[in-house]
Structure formats: structure tokens, C-alpha cells
Amino acid sequence: AAxxxxxxxxxxxxxxxxxxxxxxxxxRHDTVYWYxxxxxxxxxxxxxxxxxxxxxxxxxxxxxxxxxxxxxHSELNMSSLELGDSALYFCASSxxxxxxxxxxxxxxxxxxLTVL
Amino acid sequence: xxxxxxxxxxxxxxxxxxxxxxxxxSDRGSQSFFWYRQYSGKSPExxxxxxxxxxxxxxxxxxxxxxxxxxxxxxxxxxxxSDSATYLCAAHNAGNMLTFGGGTRLMVKP
Numbered sequence: 001a002a003x004x005x006x007x008x009x010x011x012x013x014x015x016x017x018x019x020x021x022x023x024x025x026x027x028r029h030d031t032v033y034w035y036x037x038x039x040x041x042x043x044x045x046x047x048x049x050x051x052x053x054x055x056x057x058x059x060x061x062x063x064x065x066x067x068x069x070x071x072x073h074s075e076l077n078m079s080s081l082e083l084g085d086s087a088l089y090f091c092a093s094s095x096x097x098x099x100x101x102x103x104x105x106x107x108x109x110x111x112x113l114t115v116l
Numbered sequence: 117x118x119x120x121x122x123x124x125x126x127x128x129x130x131x132x133x134x135x136x137x138x139x140x141x142s143d144r145g146s147q148s149f150f151w152y153r154q155y156s157g158k159s160p161e162x163x164x165x166x167x168x169x170x171x172x173x174x175x176x177x178x179x180x181x182x183x184x185x186x187x188x189x190x191x192x193x194x195x196x197x198s199d200s201a202t203y204l205c206a207a208h209n210a211g212n213m214l215t216f217g218g219g220t221r222l223m224v225k226p
Binding site (some may be wrong): 109 | 148150156157159160161162165178204208211212213214215216217218219
């Protein structure tokens with residue numbers, strides 16, 4: 001079965017640079033979520049989109065922005081990168097309109113961002 | 117206090133034993149709960165979810181939910197070395213985001 005696709009898988013940037021992470025949800029999934037996982041920590045919710053509209057916002061820094069496009073893929077844009085932004089960034093997708101009993105999120109393989 | 121709490125472990129069990137992983141949550145509005153397995157450097161992999169009080173079984177895994185006690189657990193029967201990983205408990209509450217516990221590291225020794 002098709003899974004969530006994320007690109008790139010690894011990214012190395014310098015401080016103050018920008019980065020763009022991409023996420024392609026499972027086909028027919030309408031909701032995308034972004035999580036950040038620092039070393040030794042659990043995933044922290046950043047932001048989510050449902051049908052191309054922002055649906056929830058978590059602990060996302062103002063330096064970060066995201067959007068969901070008409071084909072449901074999403075991009076996380078990160079500017080003025082700091083050393084502390086080094087982490088694994090996961091995208092998850094779900095289908096809120098499938099009529100299922102609960103909203104199950106399936107995670108992509110993640111993008112490992114290293115800021116030097 | 118975190119909204120979702122787990123013992124960080126490590127929890128060490130011998131191969132073939134039952135591993136019991138526990139999780140508590142503070143938000144009574146939480147509707148459903150998820151268990152994910154995460155190997156080091158990899159993405160969380162869904163094991164199962166539960167939203168009704170009681171037990172839910174899927175193969176070697178049984179999830180238990182007690183809303184009155186705000187307690188969720190995951191039992192792994194016949195534990196295998198390949199089950200060694202970090203197990204993340206997550207709550208789905210207001211909005212659609214997941215709130216994770218810190219995870220419990222499980223070690224299954226041959």
C-alpha cells in the first residue's frame with residue numbers, strides 16, 4: 001500500500017539559511033500534519049491542514065510556515081534556521097472524510113534536518 | 117506536567133514474556149488513543165488505536181482503556197527481540213493533533 005512520502009530524507013543547512021520540506025500524503029487522504037522530533041524527545045505537533053486550509057496550530061515558530069496545495073501535498077518552509085531546529089521532521093496524513101470511527105494518522109519516513 | 121505520561125524505561129523483558137506498557141493522560145476530553153512503535157531514527161509506526169473502555173486485541177497486542185482512571189495500556193504477548201523499540205502512547209483530543217507521551221523504551225532479551 002502507498003505510504004506517506006517525504007523529501008528530502010536528509011538535509012544539511014547552515015545557520016540563518018532557509019529550508020523547504022515536502023510531504024505527499026497517502027492517496028485520498030485529505031489531512032496533513034507536521035511534527036518535529038528532537039533527539040531523545042517525543043514528536044511535537046507543529047501544524048495541520050485539512051482540505052488545503054490550516055486546521056490546527058501547535059508549537060510552530062513564527063520563522064516556519066506551511067501550506068497544503070490543491071493536490072494535497074504540503075510544504076513546510078523554515079527560515080532563519082537555528083541550531084536548535086536540528087531534528088527529525090515527520091509528516092503524517094489521515095482521512096477525515098472517510099467516515100471511519102477515528103482519525104488515524106500514518107507517518108512518513110521523516111526528513112532529518114541538520115543545521116550547522 | 118505533560119498531558120500524556122509514560123515511564124521512559126527501559127523496560128526489560130525476556131523473550132516470550134508479556135510486556136506491559138502503561139500510559140496516563142490528564143485531559144478528560146481526549147477521545148481516542150494510539151500506540152505507535154518507533155525504532156531509533158525511524159518514523160512512528162501505528163500498532164493500534166482504542167477509543168472505547170475495555171480491551172481491544174490485535175494479534176499479539178492488546179490495548180486497554182480505562183477512561184475513569186485516565187489510563188491506557190498496551191500488552192505485548194510472546195515478546196520477541198524484534199519488538200525492542202520505543203513505544204509511544206498518543207492522545208487525540210480537541211482538534212486533530214496527537215499529543216504524545218515521552219515513550220517507553222522496551223528491550224526484549226533473547
